[in-house]
Amino acid sequence: MIPSPFDYAAPTTVAQALDLLADAGDDVKVLAGGQSLIPVMKLRMADPTMVVDLGRISELTGVTDDGDSLLIGAMTPHHVIAKDLLIATYAPLLAQAAATVADPQVRHRGTLGGALVHADPAGDMPAPVLALDATLVVAGPHGERSIAAADFFQGYFTTAVQEGEILTHIRIPKYVGWGSHYEKFTRVAQQWSIVAVAAMVRVEGGAIAAARIGLTNMASTPLRARGVEAALAGCALEADAIATACAQAADGTEPASDLNGDAAYRRHLSQVLTKRAVLSAAGL
């Protein structure tokens, strides 16, 4: 399958990329790792006349320690996220989710920023980024702005990134003393999540002091399971009590029905997977 013809530019700085986007009009696509955009172009579901490839902008790749937070370049590929020492130390949830994305070849090319801006409801990176309270740094013609993860995901394949803007970095607060786990349910290898749960738990004195739960594919955007988080705060480190708290995981969700499962099945899955994720994050 061959995409429609397009013009191609590979800038080496963010400033060049923004200039190219400003000149290209509205029929332009930004190419990150290409593991979603290229298949869509091959199917001709997207046929931009111009593609701006961020792959040669070195300032967009890598993980840096920035005081109270980690700053992750948007073009950092999943396989690096999965193995990076800083991420393993301060935000292991992100690494755990990245290790489940698609397959090794796709993880070698696909990027964190690309996955977030693509915003597929079944994508694995948005829910952890939401649970981690990340801040998304976006560059545009009028400078840089920071967007809270809670405001970033706006609907199916829709984010707060506007035309002419580029997601440049993901800022994640450092978490110390938290356990985490990403529990993903699929039927076959390399499948998109049917449902997945990103869980972080801080245990103090034999009880759960705080929990953060992100849900994948339970609505058009990733969701926080706020009811579960509230119920887990102060919850004993005991499987039955945790299961009871996790029973409300589906509250406020709006899962789709498709060939992999209907909405009721997804609601059920969200409860089971939240329990598993929290138990694992708590070390039980």
Place this chain on the structure above:
Amino acid sequence: MASSKTITVEVDDVSYTDDVEPRLLLVQYLRERLGKTGTLIGCDTTNCGACTVHLDGVSVKSCTMFAVQADGHQVTTIEGMATDGKLAPLQEAFHQCHALQCGFCTPGMIMQSASLLKENPHPSEAEIRDGLEGNLCRCTGYQNIVAAVKSVADGVEYGDSGVSASLEDAQNAGVS
């Protein structure tokens, strides 16, 4: 008409400079421009892994990359795995372990296995199966593929079966 781009890519240790349309996929460039038909197109949808090659030493699906993205980079295909007429250990292991039936997935399987062993030289069976998650085989049931990769990880040495039989050998074997 979109303008073409000049790219320089090192493929299997040879440097090539070509004008390509931006929409030309890397796999098409390898097969149709360079004649490297050892890299196969299976599903053409990023699922099957038959088109797996190495880009700067790590595995990628060449059907899901534009040739222009490889400009200035190093590509290794299955055709660059043998050295001096001697099969690479993984190729030899696939041969000896009968890790193929129709053989269509084999180039991609070997390239992904090589990438896996580079990242994890001593994988468990489960890690091999995970590592080959992006490569589909519809014949073997994967058993002998996993066995072949495991044998290389375990350092099993195979005798040299020779990378290319002579025409006479091939005819004697009923292949023409």
